[in-house]
Amino acid sequence: MTDFTPGQRWLSESETELGLGIIKELDYRLVTVGYPAVEEERTYAINNAPLSRVIFSTGDTIRTADELELVVTEVNELNGLKVYMAHPLGQPEDIQPVPETHLGHKLRLTTALDRLLSNQLSSNRWFELRVDALNAHCQQQQSTIKGLRGPRIDLIGHQLYIADQVANRFAPRVLLADEVGLGKTIEAGLILHQQLLSGRAKRVLVVVPSPLVHQWFVEMVRRFNLHFSIFDAERLNALQPKTSIKDMLAQIIEEEKAATESEDEDNGEAPEQTWDNPFLSEQLILCSTDFLAECDIDQLAAADWDLLVVDEAHHLEWAPDAPSDDYQRVETIARQARGLLLLTATPEQLGLESHYARLRLLDPDRYPSLEAFREEQSHYQDIASLAGKLHDEASWSADLKAEAARLLPDMTISEDQREAILAELLDRSGPGRVMFRNTRHNIAGFPARHVHGIPLPLPEEYHYESDEEREGHLHPETLFHDDRWCTLDPRVNWLEQFFKQHRKEKVLVICANRHTATDLHAHCNYKLGMNVAMFHEDMDLIERDRAAAFFADDVDGAQALICSEIGSEGRNFQFAHHLVLLDLPLNPDLLEQRIGRLDRIGQTEDIQIHVPYFEGHAQEVLFRWYHEGMDAFEHTNPAGHDIYLRSRDALEPLLCGDPEYTAIDALVSETRAVADELHTLMETGRDRLLELSSFDSERAEQLKQALADCDEDSPLPFMQRVFDRYGVDQEDHSDTAVILKPGQHMRDAFPGLPEEGITMTDSRATALARDDMQFLTWEHPMVTGSLEMLLTEHRGKAAVSLLKNPKINPGTLLIEAIYTIDAVAPKYLQADRFLPTTVIRHLLDANGKNISQAISHDGLSQQCHKMDKPLSRKIVGSQKPLLDKLLKADEARAVEEARGTIDGALEKMRQEQGHELARLKALQAKNPAVRDEEIQALEAQTEALEKVLGEARCQLEAVRVIVAGGA
Numbered sequence: 012m013t014d015f016t017p018g019q020r021w022l023s024e025s026e027t028e029l030g031l032g033i034i035k036e037l038d039y040r041l042v043t044v045g046y047p048a049v050e051e052e053r054t055y056a057i058n059n060a061p062l063s064r065v066i067f068s069t070g071d072t073i074r075t076a077d078e079l080e081l082v083v084t085e086v087n088e089l090n091g092l093k094v095y096m097a098h099p100l101g102q103p104e105d106i107q108p109v110p111e112t113h114l115g116h117k118l119r120l121t122t123a124l125d126r127l128l129s130n131q132l133s134s135n136r137w138f139e140l141r142v143d144a145l146n147a148h149c150q151q152q153q154s155t156i157k158g159l160r161g162p163r164i165d166l167i168g169h170q171l172y173i174a175d176q177v178a179n180r181f182a183p184r185v186l187l188a189d190e191v192g193l194g195k196t197i198e199a200g201l202i203l204h205q206q207l208l209s210g211r212a213k214r215v216l217v218v219v220p221s222p223l224v225h226q227w228f229v230e231m232v233r234r235f236n237l238h239f240s241i242f243d244a245e246r247l248n249a250l251q252p253k254t255s256i257k258d259m260l261a262q263i264i265e266e267e268k269a270a271t272e273s274e275d276e277d278n279g280e281a282p283e284q285t286w287d288n289p290f291l292s293e294q295l296i297l298c299s300t301d302f303l304a305e306c307d308i309d310q311l312a313a314a315d316w317d318l319l320v321v322d323e324a325h326h327l328e329w330a331p332d333a334p335s336d337d338y339q340r341v342e343t344i345a346r347q348a349r350g351l352l353l354l355t356a357t358p359e360q361l362g363l364e365s366h367y368a369r370l371r372l373l374d375p376d377r378y379p380s381l382e383a384f385r386e387e388q389s390h391y392q393d394i395a396s397l398a399g400k401l402h403d404e405a406s407w408s409a410d411l412k413a414e415a416a417r418l419l420p421d422m423t424i425s426e427d428q429r430e431a432i433l434a435e436l437l438d439r440s441g442p443g444r445v446m447f448r449n450t451r452h453n454i455a456g457f458p459a460r461h462v463h464g465i466p467l468p469l470p471e472e473y474h475y476e477s478d479e480e481r482e483g484h485l486h487p488e489t490l491f492h493d494d495r496w497c498t499l500d501p502r503v504n505w506l507e508q509f510f511k512q513h514r515k516e517k518v519l520v521i522c523a524n525r526h527t528a529t530d531l532h533a534h535c536n537y538k539l540g541m542n543v544a545m546f547h548e549d550m551d552l553i554e555r556d557r558a559a560a561f562f563a564d565d566v567d568g569a570q571a572l573i574c575s576e577i578g579s580e581g582r583n584f585q586f587a588h589h590l591v592l593l594d595l596p597l598n599p600d601l602l603e604q605r606i607g608r609l610d611r612i613g614q615t616e617d618i619q620i621h622v623p624y625f626e627g628h629a630q631e632v633l634f635r636w637y638h639e640g641m642d643a644f645e646h647t648n649p650a651g652h653d654i655y656l657r658s659r660d661a662l663e664p665l666l667c668g669d670p671e672y673t674a675i676d677a678l679v680s681e682t683r684a685v686a687d688e689l690h691t692l693m694e695t696g697r698d699r700l701l702e703l704s705s706f707d708s709e710r711a712e713q714l715k716q717a718l719a720d721c722d723e724d725s726p727l728p729f730m731q732r733v734f735d736r737y738g739v740d741q742e743d744h745s746d747t748a749v750i751l752k753p754g755q756h757m758r759d760a761f762p763g764l765p766e767e768g769i770t771m772t773d774s775r776a777t778a779l780a781r782d783d784m785q786f787l788t789w790e791h792p793m794v795t796g797s798l799e800m801l802l803t804e805h806r807g808k809a810a811v812s813l814l815k816n817p818k819i820n821p822g823t824l825l826i827e828a829i830y831t832i833d834a835v836a837p838k839y840l841q842a843d844r845f846l847p848t849t850v851i852r853h854l855l856d857a858n859g860k861n862i863s864q865a866i867s868h869d870g871l872s873q874q875c876h877k878m879d880k881p882l883s884r885k886i887v888g889s890q891k892p893l894l895d896k897l898l899k900a901d902e903a904r905a906v907e908e909a910r911g912t913i914d915g916a917l918e919k920m921r922q923e924q925g926h927e928l929a930r931l932k933a934l935q936a937k938n939p940a941v942r943d944e945e946i947q948a949l950e951a952q953t954e955a956l957e958k959v960l961g962e963a964r965c966q967l968e969a970v971r972v973i974v975a976g977g978a
């Protein structure tokens with residue numbers, strides 16, 4: 012364990028831009044470091060804090076907080092803190108003590124010139140690698156698709172579009188509501204990846220239903236290289252301070268004493284509460300909704316979250332005077348978290364109230380009351396239908412223009428303004444900014460779904476008294492107390508035959524009840540000797556994941572997985588094409604969830620849905636109601652919940668008694684009429700507006716193209732040179748993959764390289780097909796880590812090399828000087844949007860003339876060769892005054908040149924931020940979905956950018972002295 016002492020100065024290894032940190036607080040697990048240069052604090056777990064101790068040595072130049080530059084002559088220590096004895100340059104008699112707490116906050120690492128003149132030379136290869144790393148870093152910063160390149164995903168337009176729309180928002184608060192299986196988890200992952208990579212977010216909490224914890228964890232690592240820590244009661248307990256009985260008693264006595272004293276004083280002030288927050292120990296935390304019920308929710312909410320993500324958010328039940336406990340817990344965190352992503356495939360189907368409840372979580376100020384929301388909803392219809400017509404109709408009628416002019420009195424209404432008008436309408440509608448919903452209707456390419464109803468006779472044993480409850484009618488097997496029903500139920504016999512006929516195919520079987528699933532599983536496995544797995548709520552998470560993996564295994568795995576309802580949510584079973592619904596749920600959304608296990612992105616074949624049911628029975632009523640009434644099996648049905656509400660009174664009586672066929676026919680045709688009406692209404696209503704704001708095919712195509720182009724620009728050639736330099740062993744795996752292992756001579760750990768080695772591919776197609784390989788992109792942590800490592804160390808800053816070119820006279824001196832312009836700024840400001848690290852290259856002749864236009868860095872590098880160290884040192888030693896003079900004069904020129912770039916960046920920033928601010932303010936006047944905090948954040952950001960860009964510096968990053976030596 013590292014010894015920290017408050018007041019010591021440390022540098023963040025992964026965020027050197029924070030400047031010199033100072034230890035502020037310590038307990039036995041956590042260390043808090045302040046970074047005064049950027050006014051930030053970080054708390055790290057002591058045993059793996061990414062920090063390096065900064066200690067200066069005799070002869071180093073230090074800079075104090077009041078900007079004095081002093082030369083260190085002696086280093087002492089007092090109570091764990093360094094005290095430097097130092098004097099101003101050229102005044103050795105004026106020695107003064109400088110405790111490390113008084114050091115300046117911006118760290119100036121040793122410059123390339125210092126290294127050159129003090130003969131601390133690297134080889135020519137290190138210099139070239141450093142320059143290439145600088146150029147690569149610069150290119151990454153300038154990328155317009157930052158955060159989208161690294162994830163191991165197929166390039167799917169609607170997902171990229173949503174990520175792109177949300178990426179530049181400050182602390183986004185949105186509802187991701189794509190239909191089941193269209194990739195909401197992937198969209199959330201893309202947004203997280205972008206926000207984390209750009210530094211807009213650092214601390215993320217993801218809350219998902221328990222059965223999905225493992226799947227989310229794996230998906231985040233596998234696709235996004237995001238390593239979440241799973242928090243459960245056990246882990247939390249391990250993190251709590253361990254108090255001995257003696258300490259505990261002492262604490263009780265202390266508290267008792269304090270309480271008595273405060274009663275005596277009764278000054279009305281609450282005693283100050285101090286507690287350790289274990290949720291600060293990790294930056295990325297994943298937990299289940301159940302865990303929220305067990306933990307201290309206020310403590311969790313107070314853990315400074317940049318983003319809260321809640322999956323399957325439709326479970327958060329809410330009514331105006333009776334919000335559920337789950338809802339209130341999420342609300343407590345959502346109020347304090349800066350950003351919020353809610354994921355649900357069924358945003359409105361559960362009714363307007365529940366939709367309102369979710370929007371209210373996103374922005375309580377914007378959605379203060381249900382009544383106001385209902386009122387507002389009615390107006391959206393007008394805007395939505397208008398947007399649809401303006402979008403679809405090539406030429407606009409006078410009536411249409413008049414209608415548009417009424418809603419947009421401040422705009423000129425003509426077809427050549429189509430895009431601007433549509434954009435304005437989308438901006439003004441509430442849902443467009445806070446909600447994204449893509450449906451199979453507006454995204455092509457999904458396989459078809461086919462339903463097969465299998466009518467079966469109702470066995471004698473299932474004839475109950477007519478006053479039996481509905482549950483008993485729909486699931487007659489549940490009235491048995493053991494598994495005898497399996498031998499008499501014709502659905503089971505049918506299933507046995509079905510398994511036999513489809514022996515080579517995977518089959519997912521879903522039923523409502525856990526007992527039905529376990530009986531059926533035991534029957535199939537032990538009595539019929541079939542290879543069948545089981546999945547239900549009484550199995551623990553590991554057992555469930557094991558069962559899902561056993562089902563997924565296509566060599567030795569199970570032919571079928573029999574699930575209770577719990578298997579119908581969130582899981583990925585698209586490798587199967589057959590779905591057997593042993594019974595049907597009464598909730599259309601649940602039916603869609605069940606089908607959604609197979610009808611997902613990645614499904615390669617048509618989906619066959621098999622529904623065995625009893626003739627003339629409640630089960631037939633439900634089957635026909637779903638199939639003939641609302642076509643819910645073969646097509647996604649966005650109006651399902653409303654249809655249910657409107658046909659409930661006719662449906663429910665038929666589920667209890669022995670239904671007459673005439674009554675079933677009447678129910679079916681009534682339901683069809685309601686479904687048609689609701690679909691027409693939805694088609695012309697708000698759905699259209701949402702569709703337009705959720706997907707723009709042109710922009711999506713641009714993003715796909717840009718990413719496909721990036722895939723061509725592989726980091727592998729650069730990385731191979733890095734591997735060589737750092738001693739990483741490489742071995743070809745295949746055309747598109749390499750195997751990497753720590754080499755024998757490697758001194759330090761290499762970023763992202765495990766002891767046992769790793770296989771990496773730079774081909775997206777291979778990465779998608781082979782989970783066991785890492786996808787090597789410029790955003791992979793191994794690449795970003797290598798760039799960071801190369802750029803923070805000294806190697807390659809100064810080199811001497813031999814130029815072999817017969818046309819150049821031996822002895823000719825050239826100096827290649829590489830400068831960078833950089834703004835030291837906290838990452839979240841994204842100062843690099845305006846001033847990305849910019850490289851300036853000068854090539855000087857012996858007179859100091861810049862001849863960089865005459866020969867490129869790459870061209871020159873081809874002719875530059877290794878020069879041995881003693882000769883290099885001799886050359887530098889003999890030319891020191893000249894080199895010093897030429898480089899100092901040149902640095903002044905570079906600083907002057909940089910001024911233009913910095914001024915340009917400032918101008919660009921003012922224009923863009925000013926434009927965005929004006930847009931947001933204008934938008935807020937029309938659309939209250941724009942939050943005040945967004946505007947305030949933008950103003951604060953502009954002010955901070957003004958400061959950091961104004962202080963941007965140009966400095967010599969690498970220098971190569973080149974001496975011609977003939978051919």
Ligand SMILES: Nc1ncnc2c1ncn2[C@@H]1O[C@H](COP(=O)(O)OP(=O)(O)OP(=O)(O)O)[C@@H](O)[C@H]1O
Pocket residue numbers: 163164165166167170189190191192193194195196197198355356580581582583607611612613
């Ligand atoms: N761009 C993509 N590339 C590769 N696979 C993808 C992509 N998008 C989605 N998938 C796969 O499709 C499946 C569905 O995606 P995801 O789980 O994100 O959907 P969802 O909308 O969250 O589903 P549900 O509504 O069931 O929760 C998953 O197996 C996911 O890995």
